[in-house]
Amino acid sequence: MRIDYGVTRAPARLFFGPGQRRAIGRAAADLGERVLICTDKRLAALPVMEEILNDLKAHNLQTIVFDATEPELPLSGILECVAAYRDFDPQVIVGIGGGSCLDLAKLVSLSLTYPGPLSQYYGEFKVPGPVRPLIAVPTTSGTGSEATPVAVLADPERTMKVGISSPALIPHTAICDPELTTTCPRGLTAISGADALAHAIEAFAAVSRPADPHLAMERVFVGKNTLSDNYALSAIKLLFANLERAVEQGDDIEARSAVMLGATYAGLAFGSGGTAAAHAIQYPVGAQTHTAHGLGVGILLPYTMDFNLQDAAADYAEIARAIGVADSRESDEVAARAAIASIRALFSRIGIPSTLRDIAITEDHLDSLSALSMNAARLIENNPTPLNPAAIRQILTRALQDA
Template sequence: MSPSSSAGIAPTSSFGLLRQPREVLYGAGQRAALAPMVLALGNQVVLVTDERMAGDPFFNDVVVALRRRGARVTVFDQVTPDLPVGDVDAAVAHVRSSEASDPEVVVGIGGGSCIDLAKVLALVLRHGGSPRDYYGEFAVPGPTIPVVAVPTTAGTGSEVTPVAVLSDPEAVMKVGISSPYLIPHTAVIDPVLTGSCPSGLSAASGADALSHLVESFTAIRHEPTSELYQERVFVGKGALTDAYARYGLELVGRSLRTCVHTGGEGPHRDDMAMAALCGGFALGTAGTAVAHAFQYPIGALTHTAHGVGVGCLLPYAMAFNAEARPEETSEIGRLLGAGENVTPQGAVRAVADLLSDIGIPATLADLGVTYDQLDEIAENGLRARRLVQNNPVPLGAVEARELVELAFTGKLP
């Protein structure tokens, strides 16, 4: 007798996989637990952040709390947007000449670039070489130095994902390092830390979270072989990641506009911090798709903030994929508050309207892309193979060019 029949539960063909940190601590005020959580992992600590966050009283409190408990602390506070690969080299050199030259734990505090640098720094300090040695999937040879991630924006979900994204001038566009070993050991998410985000940052990070939720929910569905999790870091949509995506989309529909237009602290910040976390959980296993693939070359050409770029592309990607994911697309509209009987086309329009309401540009032309750059964008977007292969609709050169032209002209099918 099978376990399912003995329990009176019908057999299911659902597939699910989750790759997550060992500990996730969430809630207002939980930042106070950071120092003891860090010291449980080691006494030599590297803190990674940017110049703005380094001047925040919270960051100073963390440094003081660690040192009072006897930790040897090194601070690297020179992270820059889009994480140039040179930032990693500078951080490695700084740490190796510091008092915590043999760190036992690396703490990333800030937005996605700060947390991604913490991940890659922990990798290079443990395994040597250059970040370029680890581009792609499954190139990390083993565990890194433990990372504790503390996000101060509600968007990237990097605090729980197995990927770090860098800008590399030798690669023309952004590149990724993807490995389960990159998942932070611990994530501490305190929504109060996002309360000072200005409206533009709230919009960009919120659009990023929305794109993670949508693309993971509509991603390809692979044949669930027992080898799938070993063959791919990102295995496509599944029952477990769908649950996170649904919850996150409902929260975005409820609170993203308020975060952008009202700001300050409050329940809307709690909702969006949780939505970003759900997006990280979903994309960290399911993966993202073509909106992210084409943002890589667009970001390199226009220096557009990542969330703004993927937000601009998202409605066109949804429309392109709607025929393959009609039920999921309609459900996205319902979860965002577009009504119980919304069609896939209506859901695409609801997403486009939401993004417009928070100030995300509607076309690639609005981002500064010129028509003569479309061929280059289409060609380079296809080079992001792990993202293109995660799309529910196969994409070749013709389809890629068609998609970027639609996003340039603003014509939603």
Template sequence: MTPIFAASRLPRNLVFGAGQRAALARYVAPLGKRALLVTDERFASAVEFGIMVDQLRRAGIAVDVYDRTVAELPASCIADGLDQGKSFGADVIVGIGGGSCLDAAKMIALLLSHGGQPSDYYGEFKVPGPILPLVTVPTTAGTGSEVTPVAVISDPERAVKVGIASPHLISHTAICDPELTYTCPPGLTAVSGADALTHAIEAFTTLRRAADAQTVHEHVFVGKNAFSDQYALQAIRLISGSLKAAYDNGADYGARERLMMGATMAGLAFGTAGTAAAHAVQYPVGALTHTPHGAGVAVMMPYVMEFNRSHAEAEMAEIADAMGVLSTGMDQPAKASAAIDAVADLFAAVGIPRTLKDLGLGEDKLAWTVEAALGAVRLVKNNPRPLDTASMTQLVTAAFAGDRAALRGTVKELA
């Protein structure tokens, strides 16, 4: 019997529920008296945002708003927000918005605390100590950044996005209010929810390390473990059962609630287990095609599952059960195949392209994509099946051509 190993890194406070955004001021007040709110232009104009600002001010907290965050988080956003935070004298940071807003808040809190440039912290465990108190309020059901130890930014000197991973980046408090997702348009609902399901699947199927007392100190993302498995399976149940309904009808508030809960639980799963090949490939693909992160990882997920099934078939059979696939009489290989089909069909049903070619990747960029994906070491090392140039080429080529069958044992397994 495999010994139980589990690890979890969480916000000090995590609250979920409709209307919980009204709790913001009482969480922020003990942490500081000068709050920089980091958001984007769209949400800064929302009535709900204005109400939260008023509540903070009535609690005696001075507020300044940085509202120029943009999707995929270019470094210029962080620099501008940092300058504003310095001028204001912020002593607490509040991120409100989608994943880019929350990651911008993390980076601004980091740089206000420790100085330097974002590049000083690329990789794992480079943040030297605690950052300014951070409160995060997501407005999409997707990235899970409100509960994770990572921020991802676009580096102007590199062609791909770069991750900064440290337990010090975890929010002090995360407030998840599904009412804030009610106005999320169908396209954003789809790519955000697909991102969340990919987080959960990759966390559940990632490499299981032989853990010792140093594992949690040597890896921010420790691999598959008993805690992350529970979060991941419940996230798969919730997201697979609600994504299409929320996409079809944004006023289905029950679906919105379940989708956001699933996204948060997916964040709790991958925040310790990590993600793998689908995310590694998306970084260069996203940079080349200028498409949303969630779309890229979702395109890759069925192909990655097919590629990895020889190393995670039992887990994929469990995914079929979690997704409610009718599998009576199926053996484990058949259930794993059914799970892969179910993921592909769900993503297609919410408008996710089926191939990297459909996403806009040029065939002449496949070799560069392979090389750049292998450079995402923190992701590649988590994949349950080892990756090298030959196997990554096999994976990327199949995803470009839409040929999952090419991944079914036609190339010699890596040792």
């Protein structure tokens, strides 16, 4: 394992474990007096939200709830929330929910701190400074947004979803309570977990760059490094061992805890190591099919690993040995193939489709998808095997035909 260079970007505080949601009130009181909660209608109606609101009230905090977060986070929803609560002037923004709720909290905080439009911040290192303090409380185990410098939104002027990447967007406090995930539906648990596993695998096998002292100041995603490697490998082991049980037995708090910890570790890994081909290609695939991010990533990941085998065999072999599907007596290539086969089999067991045909991609889409994938330049550049439109079309063709 490379030990000469490492980068970690993380929340100032990260509280993990069953019942940790009861720290929200005190954590918010440390940061301000007026609190805006960003969540969705389903969560806002649950008894746990009343519990959280009572906790905030007990700490003498003025609290307003925005409960209209939409999946895939359209720009219009961000602007609606900002317009509604600018006069309230919240000092703390709390995101409670899945990735869209957490990303909404990040982007509302950004919008309340600096002038618009948000489009001027698309890309890396364009946020000019600190935003209003954020508390992230995930209720799914997938995006890792509670620990990352990234927020993703859907802008109608762009073909694909776009990202804003800046260390300023890392939440001040992450509160990860696996009890909040026990009501997460089976299908959402599966695709969220697939996304988390992809985060960890892509970070672990990302391109390795020279350890320039300025690298972490110029790139949010620096590529493979020793600190992200440790988070990534821990995440992979937790997710591989526990995701299926969390999908099948949603009330199993031990499995839920392991998967949530794995997803958070994966967020810490890709927050500096970055993601790669599966995520880059999913953006146009998701835009074309209007399917969930984690679903597309889950379909694509084994095919991108197949493509990367020539350059990432040693990394995939290390993964195989860590999850117990190969040992040191086998060559790296044999072990790497075992890792890919095992990921493919896990995804099949939890209901992830095996081909892009299953989400209505056809041969006619492949040229445009190949070209559009190249727009995710920071992810394309992070892939261990160089990518161009022809290479991406090769991946897509295999993912369409399951050849």
